[in-house]
Amino acid sequence: MGHLWRRLVPLLVSVTAALFATAGCGSDPTTEAYNVSGYVTELGSGAPIRNATVTFTSDTLRTAETTTNGSGFYEMVVETDTPFGQLRAEADGYDPAEETVFFDGPERRVDLELKPGPAD
Numbered sequence: 732m733g734h735l736w737r738r739l740v741p742l743l744v745s746v747t748a749a750l751f752a753t754a755g756c757g758s759d760p761t762t763e764a765y766n767v768s769g770y771v772t773e774l775g776s777g778a779p780i781r782n783a784t785v786t787f788t789s790d791t792l793r794t795a796e797t798t799t800n801g802s803g804f805y806e807m808v809v810e811t812d813t814p815f816g817q818l819r820a821e822a823d824g825y826d827p828a829e830e831t832v833f834f835d836g837p838e839r840r841v842d843l844e845l846k847p848g849p850a851d
Contacts, residue, residue, distance in 0.1 A: 761812060762793075765834045767841060768806035771799050771820045774844040779803025783822035783845070787832065790815045809834075820845060 771783040783799045789811040797807040799820075809816075814834040818841050821827040826848035830841055 762810045763812075763814070763834075764837075765809045765811065765814070766806065766838045767809055767818065767832065767834075768804070768838075769840050769842040770803045771805065771822070771828075771843050771845060772803050773825070774846045780820075780822050780825065780845055783820050783825075785843070786819045786821075787811075788817050788819070789813050818843065824848070 767787060771780045771785065772778060773780055779799070779801070780803050781799055781801045783803070783805070784796065785799065785805045785807070786794060786796045787807065787809050788794050789809070790813045791811070793809075793811045793816075795807050795809045797805050799805045811834075816832050817829055818832050819827055819829045820843040822845055824847060825845035828843045828845050830843060832839060832841055
């Protein structure tokens with residue numbers, strides 16, 4: 732029986748290591764960092780909207796958020812495990828705007844236009 736165990740133990744160790752490597756040992760999937768930036772402006776007039784909240788949500792629900800500056804410009808680094816997601820801009824007095832984002836490179840520019848609407 733001892734001889735059998737000496738032969739099985741290395742096999743069991745190899746199989747167990749392979750299973751953990753395949754399953755990822757419960758760790759998070761590999762993420763990539765992308766830079767997304769652009770302008771948030773008023774639909775029609777093109778006026779910049781300052782202090783708008785811009786949120787990125789990946790298809791796997793990872794999020795990043797920032798606000799626009801006085802020129803309506805925003806920029807953020809997005810850590811995500813999928814190159815797809817939604818970008819949403821919101822500001823008081825405007826209807827929110829959303830756009831689907833696909834990162835086909837390390838940087839992506841997405842401009843959003845907000846339609847004047849009810850104040851929050």
